[in-house]
Amino acid sequence: MDKSIQAKIKEGLLKKKESLQAMLSSFATKDPGLKGDWDSKYPRVPEGGLEEAAGEVEEYSTSLPIEHNLETQLQDVENALDKIEQGSYGACETCGMQIEEERLIVSPEARFCTMCSGKQE
Numbered sequence: 001m002d003k004s005i006q007a008k009i010k011e012g013l014l015k016k017k018e019s020l021q022a023m024l025s026s027f028a029t030k031d032p033g034l035k036g037d038w039d040s041k042y043p044r045v046p047e048g049g050l051e052e053a054a055g056e057v058e059e060y061s062t063s064l065p066i067e068h069n070l071e072t073q074l075q076d077v078e079n080a081l082d083k084i085e086q087g088s089y090g091a092c093e094t095c096g097m098q099i100e101e102e103r104l105i106v107s108p109e110a111r112f113c114t115m116c117s118g119k120q121e
Helices: 003-025 050-086 101-106 114-120
Strands: 028-030 038-040
Touching: 003 028, 003 050, 003 101
Parallel strands: none
Antiparallel strands: 028 038
16 A cells, blocks of 8 residues: 555544544543443433433433444544554455555545455345
């Protein structure tokens, strides 16, 4: 892969990482005990009434799948950045062949070439 293209991909991955971390930090805190883990902020249950408390708990339960999705995306981005640093970026994790450049431009965190990705589904 051309180094200038890889540099642009790295720049995009770094921006995406920053964006994902900002989104996560808006409703979750980073777990210092587990690398890459975030914990949704459990709402302070108000002393008001049950309706208000139920609303807070519902909001928390809605944020859990969003947290998981964002964590997964962040982990994929971090893995791609690690591979760039190690010099193994762009190699398919299944067959070891180079992932198509067009695929990496569209989806920089791709782990599989088009052929192996099709087999995964």
